[in-house]
Amino acid sequence: MATQTSGSGDFINNLGKIYGFYAGGFLLFVVLLGILEQVGVPNRVLGYLFVFFTIAVYAIIGVLSRTAQVSEYYVAGRRVPAIYNGMATGADWMSAASFVGMAGTLFLLGYDGLAWVLGWTGGYVLVSVLVGPYLRKFGAYTVPDFMAYRFGGNFARFIGVLVLFSASFTYVTAQIYGTGIIASRFLGMSFEIAVFVGLAGILLCSMLGGMRAVTWTQIAQYIVLIVAYLTPIIILSTKNYGIPIPQLTYGAAIADITAREAQMLKDGLTTAATLKPHIAPFYTYSPLNFFGIIFCMMVGTASLPHILMRYFTTPSVREARQSVAWSLFFIFLLYFSAPAYAAFSKLEVYTNIIGRELTDIRPWLFTWGELGLIKICGQNAASIDAIVAACKTVAGHPGVVRLQDFVINTDVIVLSTPEIAGLPYVISGLVAAGGLAAALSTADGLLLAIANALSHDIYYKMIDPNAPTVRRLMVARVLLLVVAVGAASLAATKPGDILAMVGWAFSLAMAGNFPALIMGIWWKRATTTGAVAGMIAGFGLCIFYLVTTRYYPQAGVSWFGMSALTNPVTGAPLVDVAKTMADPKWLADVPASAANPLQSKIGWFGMNNILCGLLGMPLGFLVIYVVSLMGKEPSREMQAFVDEIRKPRGGTVLQEKD
Amino acid sequence: MATSENDQAHWKKTTNLMWIMIGLWIFFGYIIHMFVNVLNKIVILGFPLGFYMAAQGSLIAFVVMLFVFAKKQDQIDREFGVAEDD
Numbered sequence: 001m002a003t004q005t006s007g008s009g010d011f012i013n014n015l016g017k018i019y020g021f022y023a024g025g026f027l028l029f030v031v032l033l034g035i036l037e038q039v040g041v042p043n044r045v046l047g048y049l050f051v052f053f054t055i056a057v058y059a060i061i062g063v064l065s066r067t068a069q070v071s072e073y074y075v076a077g078r079r080v081p082a083i084y085n086g087m088a089t090g091a092d093w094m095s096a097a098s099f100v101g102m103a104g105t106l107f108l109l110g111y112d113g114l115a116w117v118l119g120w121t122g123g124y125v126l127v128s129v130l131v132g133p134y135l136r137k138f139g140a141y142t143v144p145d146f147m148a149y150r151f152g153g154n155f156a157r158f159i160g161v162l163v164l165f166s167a168s169f170t171y172v173t174a175q176i177y178g179t180g181i182i183a184s185r186f187l188g189m190s191f192e193i194a195v196f197v198g199l200a201g202i203l204l205c206s207m208l209g210g211m212r213a214v215t216w217t218q219i220a221q222y223i224v225l226i227v228a229y230l231t232p233i234i235i236l237s238t239k240n241y242g243i244p245i246p247q248l249t250y251g252a253a254i255a256d257i258t259a260r261e262a263q264m265l266k267d268g269l270t271t272a273a274t275l276k277p278h279i280a281p282f283y284t285y286s287p288l289n290f291f292g293i294i295f296c297m298m299v300g301t302a303s304l305p306h307i308l309m310r311y312f313t314t315p316s317v318r319e320a321r322q323s324v325a326w327s328l329f330f331i332f333l334l335y336f337s338a339p340a341y342a343a344f345s346k347l348e349v350y351t352n353i354i355g356r357e358l359t360d361i362r363p364w365l366f367t368w369g370e371l372g373l374i375k376i377c378g379q380n381a382a383s384i385d386a387i388v389a390a391c392k393t394v395a396g397h398p399g400v401v402r403l404q405d406f407v408i409n410t411d412v413i414v415l416s417t418p419e420i421a422g423l424p425y426v427i428s429g430l431v432a433a434g435g436l437a438a439a440l441s442t443a444d445g446l447l448l449a450i451a452n453a454l455s456h457d458i459y460y461k462m463i464d465p466n467a468p469t470v471r472r473l474m475v476a477r478v479l480l481l482v483v484a485v486g487a488a489s490l491a492a493t494k495p496g497d498i499l500a501m502v503g504w505a506f507s508l509a510m511a512g513n514f515p516a517l518i519m520g521i522w523w524k525r526a527t528t529t530g531a532v533a534g535m536i537a538g539f540g541l542c543i544f545y546l547v548t549t550r551y552y553p554q555a556g557v558s559w560f561g562m563s564a565l566t567n568p569v570t571g572a573p574l575v576d577v578a579k580t581m582a583d584p585k586w587l588a589d590v591p592a593s594a595a596n597p598l599q600s601k602i603g604w605f606g607m608n609n610i611l612c613g614l615l616g617m618p619l620g621f622l623v624i625y626v627v628s629l630m631g632k633e634p635s636r637e638m639q640a641f642v643d644e645i646r647k648p649r650g651g652t653v654l655q656e657k658d
Numbered sequence: 659m660a661t662s663e664n665d666q667a668h669w670k671k672t673t674n675l676m677w678i679m680i681g682l683w684i685f686f687g688y689i690i691h692m693f694v695n696v697l698n699k700i701v702i703l704g705f706p707l708g709f710y711m712a713a714q715g716s717l718i719a720f721v722v723m724l725f726v727f728a729k730k731q732d733q734i735d736r737e738f739g740v741a742e743d744d
Binding site: 114117124125126129130248250251252253280291295298317318321322324325335339646647648649 | 710
């Protein structure tokens with residue numbers, strides 16, 4: 001595995017200097033654009049400069065990091081220091097859903113939204129304690145590599161690839177969708193074209209240099225996204241509370257929100273049925289679903305191949321552990337700020353929009369209303385005239401905005417904060433660049449995970465084990481392109497519901513991978529038959545629950561004893577199952593269309609289908625345990641192998657030829 | 659079994675540390691949030707404590723846990739001579 005080349009050794013030693021210069025250069029660029037704005041350069045031009053300059057920088061890094069060496073392509077030569085790998089993982093991890101969507105979710109759901117914040121951070125404990133360092137010691141290029149070695153060959157490898165593919169493809173489609181939304185909003189091009197423009201940016205970074213290129217671009221992208229996320233709320237916090245630490249000062253905003261909620265109820269501006277108190281739990285998710293989401297997201301984290309493979313790139317097992325800690329630290333910086341965004345925006349909406357005369361609305365809102373992202377009285381809030389006309393049609397409307405009149409798209413919260421705070425446009429452009437960096441970096445990592453599994457596991461290990469290096473890398477690149485175009489084509493059809501799609505990816509990975517990974521490392525007695533049976537059973541049950549509740553809910557009710565999910569506050573069913581089942585219109589609707597009232601509203605034990613991993617994972621563990629005990633104990637060599645990966649000392653167990 | 663006594667002792671300590679970490683993970687990930695309504699009665703700097711634990715407290719705990727774990731596990735590896743060379 002000796003791949004040290006003289007030039008790259010200098011590069012590793014000077015990482016601090018290089019990325020320091022880069023960060024300084026980026027800040028300078030933002031200041032420069034700020035000056036351009038002051039001298040009257042139009043906003044549209046600033047938006048273009050932001051997007052193209054940042055994508056160009058990522059592409060240059062990608063091209064400079066091109067490589068023709070297998071270990072560089074798959075695991076960046078295993079030379080990425082812990083702290084930088086942590087930053088790259090942070091960017092890999094935080095997607096458009098985290099950057100743009102999470103604060104909006106917290107705005108709408110209040111406390112219940114924190115299930116996602118907890119679920120998307122706590123899983124790193126499992127990564128470090130149970131899985132990551134052991135896979136690093138093993139020395140795989142991909143997660144299915146481990147499955148194949150530990151569980152007797154290509155059948156286990158193939159199931160591993162199947163799990164990886166279904167989880168990562170669902171996830172990457174959501175990312176490309178997010179890229180399209182941001183690019184279309186800030187560049188003013190149509191969504192379908194924007195999807196493919198974003199894709200070009202993604203491919204430039206990952207095509208030529210594989211893991212090596214993706215690593216060094218992701219670090220650059222992390223710096224952009226964290227600066228972009230923190231800048232607006234730090235300014236807002238300083239302005240309103242005199243302290244530049246929004247994570248500390250938003251406590252005051254929360255107190256104000258709670259007081260305002262009581263006031264709004266008293267003034268008739270909202271009803272008890274509409275209002276979800278910001279700090280009160282279990283208004284959207286029942287306790288089972290709240291804790292279920294936390295659990296599935298956490299365990300899913302420790303099963304997602306694109307995250308686990310990031311820890312294959314560190315120089316040692318020790319650094320792999322440190323790297324997980326750094327990863328979570330860098331992720332934490334964004335996640336513990338998201339609730340501050342939500343609180344500041346909510347206070348602004350509750351005090352300056354709800355309860356105002358229709359003619360007295362603050363103008364920042366209309367730019368989003370024009371795009372259809374904010375509605376008042378059921379119509380796009382494009383201007384004062386538009387909302388006055390819309391509210392006239394509502395019977396008994398008092399002429400002031402009530403909470404039930406106001407509908408906001410969750411994406412608006414982060415993107416509109418600069419305007420709410422009255423900041424110059426350059427900050428809005430910065431936020432857009434940050435959102436783009438978040439979506440691109442995650443898509444990079446996911447596409448690479450898929451292409452690596454197809455080229456390394458399927459092509460090289462299963463189809464042509466004698467393929468020369470050049471052809472393996474060529475196959476990897478071609479597959480990357482094919483998968484990317486496939487995901488973009490799917491994203492262009494706007495499959496929708498990003499949060500749910502991401503949730504499924506986690507559950508699928510959890511049900512398919514987690515039991516086999518854990519038992520493979522922590523239980524020597526786990527056998528090939530047991531693991532293969534467990535993976536099929538767990539993954540199969542998860543897929544079954546997901547597909548039935550979403551696409552064939554009628555069959556779920558008739559044959560599998562599923563019933564309606566319930567409202568956590570009132571306990572009433574979300575849909576009238578008996579009535580819907582009697583309606584021939586819906587019975588003919590197979591697979592269920594989006595309009596089908598039963599779609600995703602039924603299940604077992606009141607469990608949302610995002611939680612399908614919660615059914616599949618325990619079954620997987622049980623099957624592995626029982627089937628393993630029925631068979632013969634694994635060979636002495638296999639047990640020695642498990643001993644070997646438990647000890648950091650010594651080289652990697654698996655030695656790939658270059 | 660061919661496993662040496664040293665390796666067994668190393669693995670036993672590693673497993674103990676694992677269970678401690680899993681215990682803390684369950685506490686900060688789940689148990690503390692089951693008491694959200696009680697904790698929300700305590701308000702610090704405007705933050706109801708139950709809300710704060712889910713928004714920041716548990717996250718800080720996870721980050722600290724991971725740095726401590728990396729250190730402790732390395733100490734165990736060194737104690738039994740199975741750590742990598744520096």
